[in-house]
Amino acid sequence: MNRAIALRDCAARVAIAAALAWPAVAQAAGITLPPGPGANLVYARCQTCHDLQYVVDAKGLLPAQWKSTLAGMKDYGLTISADDEAAILAYLTTYLGPNPPPATTLAPAGPGAQAPGAAANGRHVFEENCSACHGPEGAGQAGIYPALAGNADLAKDAGLPARVVLFGLAGPIEAGGASYSGTMPSFGHLGDAEIAAVVNYVRSAWGNAGGAGSIDAKAVAALRAHPLSSADVHAYRAALVSAN
Secondary structure: OOHHHHHHHHHHHHHHHHHHOOOOOHHHHOOOOOOOOOHHHHHHHHOOOOOOHHHHHOOOOOHHHHHHHHHHHHOOOOOOOHHHHHHHHHHHHHHOOOOOOOHHHOOOOOOEOOOOOOOOOHHHHHHHHOHHHHOOOOOOEOOOEOOOOOOOHHHHOOHHHHHHHHHOEEOOEEEOOEEEOOEEOOOOOOEHHHHHHHHHHHHHHHHOOOOOOOOOHHHHHHHHOOOOOHHHHHHHHHHHHHHO
């Protein structure tokens, strides 16, 4: 085997092992992936289990190595559709592969970035970023991810789910009569309009009543301007629960 390829394989194995040993703390690291088609899927499907720093550190892997890396994740419980797998592999091999496009050819990116005038579709944002954990119909996964369908938190205050999406949530919670103790990572890489759209969607989908009004991109931007930790969001939620 070519020595350079052997070294990359070794680095990939080390990165995978390290990633599996750490919790999902990407939101604290403030990691931003190179913009490109499929980036949102990588945020959504990878950072729920481990720190995206290890994905970034593995840049330069060959297509076959990225494919092997993703296959290895399945051994640890990753479930993924063929379409999502293909999109993630296309992104990783293009933007984190050995020959990524020059940075000058990429669209500007960063927290809250979105193409000017782009319309945000809440259902599409949910399906691409949230459905893998919370289910396509918001049913969640018992004992792992709380259901969004019939979730009383969504009716309390539109600012709560907006803060959860922006900054993540860490700490034990009770939802629908069940206990959960996981961590939801930040999805602050989404644009303000996308976050507003997905919050409004989940608050009104699957029979949810929508609560006290909707939220817009301007309100999300105002929340983003005052960053919170995922523990702060947990405390904000606890205050709302105790007040109701």
